[in-house]
Amino acid sequence: MIFVYSYYKIGMVNYSSIYPGATYLLDPSYNYIGYRIPIGDMGGTTSIQTANQLKEVSKLLNQGMKTTEVSVINPDVFEMMPKEHLKEINRLNKLTGAESTLHAPIIDPSGFTEQGWNEENREAVERQFTNFVIKSHELSPEGNMPVTIHASQIPGSVEIPKTHRLVTEEERNQKGPILGRMIAVNQETGQLVPLEREEKFYPGVVGEKGGGKILTPEQGIKILNTSHWDNQLSQLVFYKERADELVEGAIPLVMQENLKDLNYKQEAALSKIRNANTYYENVQQSMLSLFHNAYKYSDPKRKEELKKISDKFREDLDYSHKKLEKGDEVGYISAYGDSLQRLIRGMQVATSPVRDSKGNIIPAPQLFAPIEKFAGAKASETLSNVAVSAYNKYGMKAPIVSIENPPYGGALSSGKDLKDLVNETRKKFEEKLVKEGKSRSEAKAAAERLIGVTWDTSHMNMIRKQGFGPERIVQDTKEVAGMVKHLHYNDNFGTTHTDLPPGMGSVPFKDVLKELEKGGFAGKRIFEGGNFFQHFQTSPFVYTLESGGSPIYSAGGAPFWNQLGAPGVYYAGHGSVNPALHHSIYGAGFQTLPLELGGEIPGGQSRFSGAPNQ
Numbered sequence: 001m002i003f004v005y006s007y008y009k010i011g012m013v014n015y016s017s018i019y020p021g022a023t024y025l026l027d028p029s030y031n032y033i034g035y036r037i038p039i040g041d042m043g044g045t046t047s048i049q050t051a052n053q054l055k056e057v058s059k060l061l062n063q064g065m066k067t068t069e070v071s072v073i074n075p076d077v078f079e080m081m082p083k084e085h086l087k088e089i090n091r092l093n094k095l096t097g098a099e100s101t102l103h104a105p106i107i108d109p110s111g112f113t114e115q116g117w118n119e120e121n122r123e124a125v126e127r128q129f130t131n132f133v134i135k136s137h138e139l140s141p142e143g144n145m146p147v148t149i150h151a152s153q154i155p156g157s158v159e160i161p162k163t164h165r166l167v168t169e170e171e172r173n174q175k176g177p178i179l180g181r182m183i184a185v186n187q188e189t190g191q192l193v194p195l196e197r198e199e200k201f202y203p204g205v206v207g208e209k210g211g212g213k214i215l216t217p218e219q220g221i222k223i224l225n226t227s228h229w230d231n232q233l234s235q236l237v238f239y240k241e242r243a244d245e246l247v248e249g250a251i252p253l254v255m256q257e258n259l260k261d262l263n264y265k266q267e268a269a270l271s272k273i274r275n276a277n278t279y280y281e282n283v284q285q286s287m288l289s290l291f292h293n294a295y296k297y298s299d300p301k302r303k304e305e306l307k308k309i310s311d312k313f314r315e316d317l318d319y320s321h322k323k324l325e326k327g328d329e330v331g332y333i334s335a336y337g338d339s340l341q342r343l344i345r346g347m348q349v350a351t352s353p354v355r356d357s358k359g360n361i362i363p364a365p366q367l368f369a370p371i372e373k374f375a376g377a378k379a380s381e382t383l384s385n386v387a388v389s390a391y392n393k394y395g396m397k398a399p400i401v402s403i404e405n406p407p408y409g410g411a412l413s414s415g416k417d418l419k420d421l422v423n424e425t426r427k428k429f430e431e432k433l434v435k436e437g438k439s440r441s442e443a444k445a446a447a448e449r450l451i452g453v454t455w456d457t458s459h460m461n462m463i464r465k466q467g468f469g470p471e472r473i474v475q476d477t478k479e480v481a482g483m484v485k486h487l488h489y490n491d492n493f494g495t496t497h498t499d500l501p502p503g504m505g506s507v508p509f510k511d512v513l514k515e516l517e518k519g520g521f522a523g524k525r526i527f528e529g530g531n532f533f534q535h536f537q538t539s540p541f542v543y544t545l546e547s548g549g550s551p552i553y554s555a556g557g558a559p560f561w562n563q564l565g566a567p568g569v570y571y572a573g574h575g576s577v578n579p580a581l582h583h584s585i586y587g588a589g590f591q592t593l594p595l596e597l598g599g600e601i602p603g604g605q606s607r608f609s610g611a612p613n614q
Helices: 002-013 053-062 075-080 083-096 118-138 217-254 264-296 299-327 329-350 373-399 417-436 440-450 455-465 472-484 511-519 530-536 543-549 580-586
Strands: 042-045 067-069 099-103 146-150 179-186 194-195 198-200 212-217 368-370 400-404 449-456 484-487 525-529
Touching: 042 543, 053 067, 053 083, 053 543, 083 099, 083 118, 099 118, 118 146, 118 373, 146 449, 146 484, 179 217, 179 373, 194 217, 217 264, 217 329, 217 368, 264 299, 264 329, 299 329, 368 373, 373 400, 373 417, 373 440, 373 449, 400 417, 400 440, 417 440, 417 449, 417 472, 440 449, 449 455, 449 472, 455 472, 455 484, 472 484, 472 511, 525 543
Parallel strands: 042 067, 042 525, 067 099, 099 146, 146 400, 400 449, 449 484, 484 525
Antiparallel strands: 179 194, 179 368, 198 212
8 A cells, every 4th residue: 555655646746747738637627617518509610711511510510519600701602602501501400419500791781891881882781681691591490590790890999998098087087988099980971080099289288297188089070070061161162262253353344234245354354253153153062062961960950050041042042043034144143152152151150069058069060970870870770671581581480680799999899889789770670560560569579589699709808908807898798698699609818809719818708608697698609710720720629618617428417528637748758658668578467577666577786776686
């Protein structure tokens, strides 16, 4: 017993050198996130690079996965997939007792492209997503398979913590998010304008220590909306004044109504007046577009004021046209210029920030809006229409439109933004069904069942690069927990868009999964492991089983995958253990061992001191 005990102790002492990097077997904390997940609830994605998804699903099933995600994020590759393949994947799943979900191609659902935004783009994207979702039903005809669609593919606003050096004292004491960057969008053209928080140095505001004024993104968009109207109207004023100069210099020479008998100077003066009229007409054409945008993006009080300006301009035009009807061309042009002058002046007043009777500021017309507001409205229109089309075709067995948070820094990437998008999509979906004759309760039940969230943990974890800690990831998870239909179970260190198996990065999975459990989440957890396989050339599935502490046996209970430990490296430290040479010298039995080890072979010199053993 003493010999055995000593041998055991020696083995334990040399354990780390013989098996460097290995872990003690049955160690319950090894790579375990502290939250047990059944094997059947976890899975992986297929390769995004091939249309042969049937082969890719087969590979994953051969690894033991019970859930696979057909992940064809390139629309061209998706269109290359034969329609029979989705049916065959469904048949393969039935044979193996497996399930599949689908990741739709990554296209911005609000309709943004590299050329900007317009309604035609949004409608084209809507048709594409409708095709994807309708086609995906072949994967799961029984219904309610999540189809993941990214909420956006454009940059968005980002927050910063209150400890940031550019946060003002006033902001540190207020509630709500503090923006480090806002993306503003021109709602007519789709032009994106980044507005960064920065320190500005203006005359009269440079402090004693050289500090300037902190310009916030919120202040930046106010300046943008105000300066836009100022700049546009200033250009029109320039052209109007140029026309006025032509008229003022020439009109004294052609004051008579009869313009037939004119001398050379009078003819030249009349030509200048007519040229001025061309300027006036160009000013009016530009004013039509400017007035349209101002009215479209004004609040109700502004619209009342703009309507009064419009009515006055119509009266002025009627007056000037009466002069033209009488043959007074010069009088018409002069009156026309005066009417444009009053219109421009009225627009200058109507597009400037003012205070109402209660002291509240009425902002300038909001042509530029935060990207989250604009993209959310457009994306919800697209996604609600997609869901309605699927519902009308398949009823309550339609695929789920599951909206995914993009990597943090993209538009609609926070928990609150995603929650607002889903709520707005459900609301529009519900209203459309009610208009088609469905009851309010039926429409609401369908909306809650068929529209939800795919929550990507590694995407949200990227807020860490802004200086936030793990509690922020948990907080945003809590925002959407009651809406989550599907989970992308990925890890990273919060700085780049990489995907590691859970437990290998910094995502606070235990707290995240608890919040999802409180919200009633009962969906699948999919690890997107393409990059991991590329770098390590091994399946990540065993690592997800280990991190989730999944039971080894289907009956459940111990032992669990996280209790297997990691294999040690045998050919390191003390070298090869028990090499074949030992057996060629001593054989395999105890009797051929040296005498000092209990065998029968006479010893020579001691292996320790070099002195004879006998």
